[in-house]
Amino acid sequence: MTAHVLLIEDDPTLQQAFALVLRFQGYDVETAGNGEEGLRKLKLSTPHIILLDIVMPVMDGLTFLQKANLRGKIPVITFSNLSDTTKTEGMARLGSVRHVLKSNVAPRDLDLLIKEVLGK
Amino acid sequence: MTYVLLIEDNMSDARMVEDALKQQGPDTYRLVHVVKISEAIRLLARDLPINIILSDITLPDSQGVQTFTKLRKAASDLPVVFLAGAHDESLAVDALQKGAQDYLLKGQFDRKILVRSLRYAIERKKFENDAKSARSKTRNLQQKTALLKQQKAQLVALNDAKDDFISMASHQLRTPATGVKQYLGMMLAGFVGQLSENQQSLAQNAYESNERQLATIDDLLKVAQLDAGHLTLHETEVDIVVMLEDIIDEQRSKLEERRQPISFEFQKPHAVVEADHKLLRMVFENLVDNASKYTPTGKPLSIRVSKIRSKIMVEVIDGGVGIDKANATKLFQKFSRIKNPLSETVNGSGLGLYWAKKVVDLHRGSITVESALGAGSNFTVLLPSRRDQ
Numbered sequence: 001m002t003a004h005v006l007l008i009e010d011d012p013t014l015q016q017a018f019a020l021v022l023r024f025q026g027y028d029v030e031t032a033g034n035g036e037e038g039l040r041k042l043k044l045s046t047p048h049i050i051l052l053d054i055v056m057p058v059m060d061g062l063t064f065l066q067k068a069n070l071r072g073k074i075p076v077i078t079f080s081n082l083s084d085t086t087k088t089e090g091m092a093r094l095g096s097v098r099h100v101l102k103s104n105v106a107p108r109d110l111d112l113l114i115k116e117v118l119g120k
Numbered sequence: 121m122t123y124v125l126l127i128e129d130n131m132s133d134a135r136m137v138e139d140a141l142k143q144q145g146p147d148t149y150r151l152v153h154v155v156k157i158s159e160a161i162r163l164l165a166r167d168l169p170i171n172i173i174l175s176d177i178t179l180p181d182s183q184g185v186q187t188f189t190k191l192r193k194a195a196s197d198l199p200v201v202f203l204a205g206a207h208d209e210s211l212a213v214d215a216l217q218k219g220a221q222d223y224l225l226k227g228q229f230d231r232k233i234l235v236r237s238l239r240y241a242i243e244r245k246k247f248e249n250d251a252k253s254a255r256s257k258t259r260n261l262q263q264k265t266a267l268l269k270q271q272k273a274q275l276v277a278l279n280d281a282k283d284d285f286i287s288m289a290s291h292q293l294r295t296p297a298t299g300v301k302q303y304l305g306m307m308l309a310g311f312v313g314q315l316s317e318n319q320q321s322l323a324q325n326a327y328e329s330n331e332r333q334l335a336t337i338d339d340l341l342k343v344a345q346l347d348a349g350h351l352t353l354h355e356t357e358v359d360i361v362v363m364l365e366d367i368i369d370e371q372r373s374k375l376e377e378r379r380q381p382i383s384f385e386f387q388k389p390h391a392v393v394e395a396d397h398k399l400l401r402m403v404f405e406n407l408v409d410n411a412s413k414y415t416p417t418g419k420p421l422s423i424r425v426s427k428i429r430s431k432i433m434v435e436v437i438d439g440g441v442g443i444d445k446a447n448a449t450k451l452f453q454k455f456s457r458i459k460n461p462l463s464e465t466v467n468g469s470g471l472g473l474y475w476a477k478k479v480v481d482l483h484r485g486s487i488t489v490e491s492a493l494g495a496g497s498n499f500t501v502l503l504p505s506r507r508d509q
Contacts, residue, residue, distance in 0.1 A: 011295055024311040055291055081294035082287065083416035103334045104292045107305035 003028035003118060004050045008038040008064065010056040012041030014102070016111070018051065025111040039067060047074060047094050049114055052096070054080035064092035079105065122149050125163065125236065127156040127175035133203065133226060137174065149238075157182040159188055164194040165385040172242055177204045177211045177223070188220050199245030201237055221245055279348065286344045293337045300330045303478035339471040345452070346478050353396040353482055357506060360425055360432060361390040363397070366424070367405050371412065379418045386425040391432040393503045395483055403476045403487075407436040407499050410472065415440030415496070432505045439496040448489055452477040 005027045009015040015031055022029045030047060033040040036059040038052070050070070054061035061078060070076055071094075078096040081103055091099055097117055105113070128134040134153055139239065154160050155181050164170065172193055177183070182190055190199050202214035202223040209476070221241035224234065287443035306328045307315060313423040315323060345351055368375075368382055375382055391399075411421050419439040426433050443451060455470040480487045484504050489495035 011299075013299040014295060014302070017299050017306075021302055021306060024306060081291045081298060093202075100369075101294075103298045103337075107302060107309050107311070111402065 002026060002028045003114070004030070004045070004047045005028045005047065005114070006032065006038065006041055006050045008013060008032045008035065008050065008056070008061070009053040010034055011053075014053075021107040021110055022114075024107075027114070034063030035056075035061060035067070038064050042068060050074055050076045050084040052076050052078045053102075054078060054082060054091070062090065062094065065091065065096065069095075077113065077117060121147055122238070123169050124149055125160060125168075125170045125173045125175075126151055126153045127155070127160045127179060128153065128203065129156060129176060129180050133176070137203075137234065140234050143174045143231055144235060156180055156258070157187055161190065161194045164191075164198075170195070170198060172238055172245075173198055173200045175200065177202045177203055177215065178208050184208070185218055187216045188215040188218050192219065197245070199241040199247055201241045210320070269318070282344075282348055283350070286341060286348065290341045294334065297330055297334050297337065297412070301327070304330065338474070341508065342472050343475050346475060351399070351479070351482065353399065353418045353450050355394045355396055357392050357393045358397050358400060359390045359392055360434060360465045360503075361391070363401055364404060364423055364425065364434070367401065367408055371405075371408055375412055378412060378415075379411055380415060381420045383420065383422040384424075385422070387427065391425055391427055392506045393432055393483075394506055395503065396479075399479050400483065403479050404434070404436070404502070406472045406476050407501070411436050411438035411440065411497070411499070414438065427505065428502075430505055431502045434501045434503070436499045436501075437496065442495050442497055443489070443491040444493045448491055451489060452487070 005022055007015065007018055007022065007029055009018060009031070011035050012033075016035065016081045019029045019031055030041055032041050032043065038050075039059075052061045052064060059067075061080070066075065066079075075097045076095055078091050078099045079102045080099075081101065098113065100113065121240060126137055128132060128137070138153070140152055141151060152163065152168070154163060157175075158174070160173070160179055173195070175187060175191065177187060179187060188202075190201060191198075193311070199221045200215075201221055202212045202215055203226055205226050206221050209225060214222075221244050222237045224237055229237070230349075287366055304323055306312065307323050308327060364384065364386075368384060372382075408421075408423070415421060415438040420436045421439070422435075424433075424435040424437070426435075452473050454474045477487050480501055480503070486502045488500050490500070
């Protein structure tokens, strides 16, 4: 079965890049440009895993985590280019199972990371 | 010896004072006598060692409060005692209210009263001067405190702005470079078909250049965070030997590629320190990586861990290009890149060792280097060992 990923990322270049990376690796990808759009997409379908950016306009990643209440339901990998660890600490409490620095993830690593989180 | 400036136009009054003070014995009082205020002012301007002024309240060229005001202006720190007759006592009282130390009524004082009045006036003026200088110091301190408070508020605001900038810069600089990384990464991973050898090589170069850019951004941000005082240590017990074995394992393929054998010496039981695991690991990663980068292919590296009294010593030793003495001290400064036979080909931001030293300092440790040009380097990190060891 193809794993279904919801990618929530505001930067168009990065959204397109990560979506491509995931599609090339065989994932079924749904995209959203901010937390609010992410919540709307969640009502329509239930992904296997969510890739969530933190700094976004309209609704940021932390607010999305608070509102979506996904703990124990859908695993969330948060990724950002923030170096501020105080913000990243709060994310684990809100249901992020892993937090990665975007600039550290090469295309092949993303596949490995998702497989690891999904336990495959 | 007390020097008295006597201003008195009545010669018999002057003689009376002179006689009285003489009776106090030699070397107790010395009198300088003038008859006009103008002469007194000229004398005072000459910076003579005068201790007190004894003056008639009514002089040929000055009277009453005016006399006192002129004397104050000429010598603000000297005590003044007035001599007054019954007819001009009220003038002396006015001068007293303006700040003169005392007055004596002519014909109604003897030697004892005169001497007591002079002593008392000197002491009282001294006390007044001290109090005045204390008040001025207090005022100064209050002004400085207010200024410091204001400066502190400005600094806090500046620091906040700097933090925001670091955070924003971190995000904005990394984002486009991350895009490049993904697109080139996809090409290199063959997602869009097999690349020719030339294409592969060019894309690989671009990818590595971008990685360097990301690493430099990381270094800059790490240093900015540290300089802003935002690095807080999350200390746990860290087994130094296990940490170093991990680092060696991680770098093994790179070391093998450069044919640099690495030896690792340590004692049992393992050395344990209280440290921020993540930060300390980055310090040693940096040292091992540097040792390898600045050592020509085929030459060995070694790491030694030993315990010296209450310290844990980690030495990272290479047989590389080395550094001369003059440059060794510059090594831990910001943006210092020392020219050597390998520095042209080795990438570095010149921030790694500066950061490493700061982190080791935060751990109450020290980092030093012993090196000679062409003979390799020995980086020594000393850390306080856990108390119960």
